[in-house]
Amino acid sequence: MGAEFVQFSLTPILIGTLAAIACALPGNFLILRRQALIGDAISHVVLPGIVVAFLLTGTVAALPMLLGAGAAALLAVVLIEAIRRVGRIEPGAAMGVVFTALFAGGVLLLEQSDTSRVHLDVEHALMGNLETLIWLRAGEGWASLADPVALAHLPPELPRMAVAAALIAALTVIFWRPLKLSTFDEGFARAIGLPVSAIGLGLVITAAVAAVAAFDAVGSIIVIAMFICPPAAARLMTNSLARQVWLSVGFATLSAVLGYVLAGYGPLWLGYANAVSAAGMIATVSGVILGVACLIGPHRRRVGVAAGA
Amino acid sequence: MAGFLDALLLQAGYNAALVAIGAALLGFAAGTAGTFLFLRKRALVSDAVAHATLPGVGLAFIVMVSLGGEGRSLAGLLLGSALSAFAGLWLVEWIARATRLSEDAAIGAVLSVFFGLGVVLLTVIQSLDRGRQAGLEDFLLGSTAGMLLQDALIIAGGGAAVVAVIWALRRPMTLVAFDPGYAAAIGIDTRRVDLAMMALVMAVTVIGLKLVGLILIVALLIIPAVTARFWTDRVERVLWTAGLLGAAAGYVGAALSASAPDMPTGPIIVLIAAGLFALSLLCAPRRGVLAAILARRRFQARVHRRQGLLALTRAEPIHDPVTLRILRREGLIRADGVATDKGRAQAAKIARDERRWDIAREVHQDTSLTGRYDGLTPIEEVFAPDEIADFDARLGPPQPVGG
Structure with a gap:
């Protein structure tokens, strides 16, 4: 746990953890509202967004990428809603049409354009590059945390992800009551004058912000897995929303840390030379946590269903 | 353009013609199988099934290599993908039935976790001596490059088999899609029919892996069915219209992809299907914009x-x-x-x-x-x-x- 750990593992673990938490927080409400797959749809359409942003600006700078991805996410949500209403198509199918078509467009644009100079390809979009977000300047180990020169060379993804996670946590705290009310009893929330549709849209936009910020650092697999697995596992552990949200944050952190460590060091312990994909392993660990919760979670059954049913 | 016309008229070489016919059959099978999925309002279950194939592909490769084989046999990889797709499907059903999580949460969890596991296996394979040229990434987005005659035959034969089974089962599947209660009352085993429907979807997914890729095969299942729904209210007509739309997208897409560089087959096929959908959304009688x-x-x-x-x-x-x-x-x-x-x-x-x-x-x-x-x-x-x-x-x- 010396300088090498700080240089090569600390920042990826921190970024992965922040990304996981940023996605798990809105995921709690998406799960309860049966909109879990919105996260799936958003993380697919991020790809065409960044490709278009790259084609327009010619760079892979962070801001145009984030704007492009955000715009694509918003476009997807609008298109899904439009197709659902105009064509009277069930939401799942409308979602399936929109995100696959946009993703296909993104892949095609990417293949057609010259992106050999820059690090932009489909696999990167899916799997992220968590392993490369290292902090080389931290040559003095833990002492580097107090060294302003070293701190200035932190990977830029870390402060960005921290800001996004803090923003989403703040939004969750500020809008806690309206979110809770409109999620559990939409009719009542409407009756006491809450803008229910605006809250729903705000939640989807927050999810999009989380997806876009996290996607840049960790790829879409983690985004989808963290939207769903930690909140779903937490849902099986408790009946209290507050406890569920805290638990989901805990599960997300556990998945990120354990997943990264298993991916980075697990193969070495087993005697292999190469690490495996951290993003994939984090998603796998979150799935194992969900699996355990499905088997032994104290509140895994539906209310009113007998244990043997 | 001339190259495209050649490919469209099956004049661009034996392999390209085979791929185009295989893609058309796959599109037909996907359109018809997807229709029942859509009518049953379970369109996105196919997304979980499709993503769940990846670890199977990886495991099959590892097993084949460790048994001393070459590891690239399409039949072996497809068998592995079918097994893990079945595991994913079973997990979705089990989570939705045995816990209080809703089906969409189960779908999302299974697709992301299986895909994550698959990616881990892919990185393991890349570190194997034999795995560097495995080209398993092609299964993500599909590829027709280097497709062998026997691969094309597997695709064409599998597509034809799926269509035949759908023809045989169309009545019970229609009944279950519209009124499961009534279907059960007249003695149809709805669980078994649902299982047959999902098995067909799984078959389409597995057959389409090589051509369209696992991320986009779900589009070929959903889009033609949704498109056909705009044109008619009669289920038989929706079924065959969806099949024809899927076949057209597959055929034209494969031809386009064969005639131009940098045109990956899967995205092209999906975009053509999406174009047909947009056209229908605008112009369909009664339901169109x-x-x-x-x-x-x-x-x-x-x-x-x-x-x-x-x-x-x-x-x-x-x-x-x-x-x-x-x-x-x-x-x-x-x-x-x-x-x-x-x-x-x-x-x-x-x-x-x-x-x-x-x-x-x-x-x-x-x-x-x-x-x-x-x-x-x-x-x-x-x-x-x-x-x-x-x-x-x-x-x-x-x-x-x-x-």
């Missing part, structure tokens, strides 16, 4: 026409420019706004029908008839001629109207 706009405009015109004629009967001036334009166009008023003979006659009829409705409401207690009064439905459509004659008798002789 244009049809809806036209219907709305026709309705507006009828309301304006009636308001204008009512104003004529009361000799009131008309100011609304839209009303004036519609009345002028139909020759009901002259350019200076004075009613023509035809206009006066129509106005008189509307005034008379209004009086008839008044009588009808006095005579009839049956609101299901008088309730159909909306000012636009002609009274002749609601009441029989002898009833209208009866109203007229109560109305008394005709009176001249103003104007």
Whole structure:
């Protein structure tokens, strides 16, 4: 746990953890509202967004990428809603049409354009590059945390992800009551004058912000897995929303840390030379946590269903 | 362009022709299998099934290599992908049944976790000596490059088999899709039919892995079915229309992809399907956007026409420019706004029908008839001629109207 750990593992673990938490927080409400797959749809359409942003600006700078991805996410949500209403198509199918078509467009644009100079390809979009977000300047180990020169060379993804996670946590705290009310009893929330549709849209936009910020650092697999697995596992552990949200944050952190460590060091312990994909392993660990919760979670059954049913 | 035409007419070489025919058969199978999935409102389950194939592909490769094989046999990889797709499907059903999580959460969890596991296996394979040129990444987005004759035959044969099974099972599957309760009551095992439907979806996914890739195969299952739904309300027609749309997208897509560089097959096929969908969304009769706009405009015109004629009967001036334009166009008023003979006659009829409705409401207690009064439905459509004659008798002789 010396300088090498700080240089090569600390920042990826921190970024992965922040990304996981940023996605798990809105995921709690998406799960309860049966909109879990919105996260799936958003993380697919991020790809065409960044490709278009790259084609327009010619760079892979962070801001145009984030704007492009955000715009694509918003476009997807609008298109899904439009197709659902105009064509009277069930939401799942409308979602399936929109995100696959946009993703296909993104892949095609990417293949057609010259992106050999820059690090932009489909696999990167899916799997992220968590392993490369290292902090080389931290040559003095833990002492580097107090060294302003070293701190200035932190990977830029870390402060960005921290800001996004803090923003989403703040939004969750500020809008806690309206979110809770409109999620559990939409009719009542409407009756006491809450803008229910605006809250729903705000939640989807927050999810999009989380997806876009996290996607840049960790790829879409983690985004989808963290939207769903930690909140779903937490849902099986408790009946209290507050406890569920805290638990989901805990599960997300556990998945990120354990997943990264298993991916980075697990193969070495087993005697292999190469690490495996951290993003994939984090998603796998979150799935194992969900699996355990499905088997032994104290509140895994539906209310009113007998244990043997 | 010439290359594209050649490919379209199966003149671009033996392999390209095989791929195009295979893609068309796959598209047909996906369109028909997807129709039942869509009617059963479970379109996105296929997304979980598709992503769940990845660890199977990886494991199959590792097993084949460790048994001393070459590891790239398509049949072996597809068998592995089918097994893990089945595991994913079973998990979705189990989570939705045994826990209180809803099906969409189960779908999302299974697809992300299986995909993550698959990615881990892919990185393991990349570190194997034999795995560097495995090309398993092609299964993500599909590829026709280096496709062998036997691969194309697997795709074509599998697609044909799926279509045959759907033909045999179309009646029970339709029944279960529309009314599971009734289907169960007449003795159909709905669970088994659902299982058959999912098995077909799984078969399409596995067959399509090589050509379209696991991320986009779900599009080929969903989009043709949704598109066909715009054109007809009859389930058999939706089924075969979806099949034809899928086949067209597969065929044209494969031809386009064969004729130009940097055109990956999967995305092209999906984009053509999406183009057909957009076209249908706009132009389909009754359910399309244009049809809806036209219907709305026709309705507006009828309301304006009636308001204008009512104003004529009361000799009131008309100011609304839209009303004036519609009345002028139909020759009901002259350019200076004075009613023509035809206009006066129509106005008189509307005034008379209004009086008839008044009588009808006095005579009839049956609101299901008088309730159909909306000012636009002609009274002749609601009441029989002898009833209208009866109203007229109560109305008394005709009176001249103003104007």
